[in-house]
Amino acid sequence: MIDLRSDTVTRPSAAMRAAMAAAEVGDDVMGDDPSVQRLQALTAERAGKAAGLFFPTGTQSNLAAIMAHCGRGDEYLVGQLAHTYKYEGGGAAVLGSVQPQPVEHAEDGSLPIAKLAAAIKPVDDPHYARTRLLALENTFHGKVIPQDYIVEAAAFARKHDLGVHLDGARVCNAAVASGKTIAELCAPFDTVSICFSKGLGAPVGSVLVGSRALIEGARRWRKVLGGGMRQSGVLAAAALYALENNVDRLAQDHANAARLARGLAQIDGVTVHGHATNMVFVSVAPEHGAPLGAHAKEQGLMIKPVYGAAMRLVTHLDVSEADIDRSVAIFKSYFAK
Numbered sequence: 018m019i020d021l022r023s024d025t026v027t028r029p030s031a032a033m034r035a036a037m038a039a040a041e042v043g044d045d046v047m048g049d050d051p052s053v054q055r056l057q058a059l060t061a062e063r064a065g066k067a068a069g070l071f072f073p074t075g076t077q078s079n080l081a082a083i084m085a086h087c088g089r090g091d092e093y094l095v096g097q098l099a100h101t102y103k104y105e106g107g108g109a110a111v112l113g114s115v116q117p118q119p120v121e122h123a124e125d126g127s128l129p130i131a132k133l134a135a136a137i138k139p140v141d142d143p144h145y146a147r148t149r150l151l152a153l154e155n156t157f158h159g160k161v162i163p164q165d166y167i168v169e170a171a172a173f174a175r176k177h178d179l180g181v182h183l184d185g186a187r188v189c190n191a192a193v194a195s196g197k198t199i200a201e202l203c204a205p206f207d208t209v210s211i212c213f214s215k216g217l218g219a220p221v222g223s224v225l226v227g228s229r230a231l232i233e234g235a236r237r238w239r240k241v242l243g244g245g246m247r248q249s250g251v252l253a254a255a256a257l258y259a260l261e262n263n264v265d266r267l268a269q270d271h272a273n274a275a276r277l278a279r280g281l282a283q284i285d286g287v288t289v290h291g292h293a294t295n296m297v298f299v300s301v302a303p304e305h306g307a308p309l310g311a312h313a314k315e316q317g318l319m320i321k322p323v324y325g326a327a328m329r330l331v332t333h334l335d336v337s338e339a340d341i342d343r344s345v346a347i348f349k350s351y352f353a354k
């Protein structure tokens with residue numbers, strides 16, 4: 018099966034499994050797991066931060082970060098379509114007593130500074146939640162957020178005494194696509210959450226990086242949230258393997274996404290709305306959404322309609338260039354009928 022539903026569908030390779038099997042482990046809640054410590058240190062180093070903390074998921078990593086930055090009755094500024102607002106079950110409000118203040122995105126995915134300024138609440142007025150944090154996301158729907166904007170937004174946030182967090186689930190894709198280092202992209206932020214379970218190909222895991230003080234705060238919340246894991250070096254070994262072997266190759270996923278976009282654009286019946294890093298956004302007429310999905314599945318291609326007829330197709334390390342050509346051929350065969 019060729020699976021373009023998401024880059025979360027990757028399976029650990031034989032070499033990654035071998036690294037997992039060979040991992041030295043200990044009880045990480047007691048600080049005894051050398052593989053987890055290596056992963057945390059290496060990720061922090063790559064991101065140019067003082068410390069790192071391993072989490073089972075990116076959702077928990079983002080939540081612990083928000084809780085490390087904000088207390089009860091505080092709020093964070095966040096994109097209306099950001100993962101940390103829309104796709105994490107309202108965790109910041111539900112579990113953190115932190116109110117999100119959503120802000121509309123500009124076309125490029127950024128949150129306009131004027132809108133951020135208008136959303137910040139007056140200090141010392143008990144009518145309002147205390148605005149404490151700006152949370153951004155990069156890549157956002159596959160797009161690399163312009164670094165000039167990020168630098169400006171972070172400086173603006175600091176001027177207003179806000180912390181700055183990045184949901185960098187796919188920051189490695191942003192680094193490879195922009196030719197900047199991960200550290201350059203992370204530099205404007207106090208904390209960054211990085212996913213290993215997406216295009217990097219590990220089965221689970223995210224690392225939150227940041228200052229020692231914020232990471233210690235997040236460590237406390239990780240335990241409270243049920244994320245204190247024991248011999249998690251088995252999992253950290255997969256993430257370490259991914260960090261050492263699977264970052265540069267993201268360029269191939271980006272090239273494959275561009276190839277997929279070009280191929281699909283040739284087909285009458287498919288509208289390609291755009292592509293960025295490892296994602297391609299397409300739509301078909303609503304009546305073709307479900308039958309196309311069924312045809313594709315029968316032919317060995319998994320795709321996931323998002324809103325009936327609009328689709329996000331995602332490339333990753335289990336999809337080859339030949340798989341891309343095969344996928345285009347499967348779309349073509351449907352519309353040739």
Ligand SMILES: *Cc1c(COP(=O)(O)O)cnc(C)c1O
Nearest residue numbers: 074075076077100154184186212
């Ligand atoms: C996947 C993802 C996360 C974290 O998701 P988990 O499934 O909890 O690891 C966070 N932000 C973005 C943008 C993501 O794509």
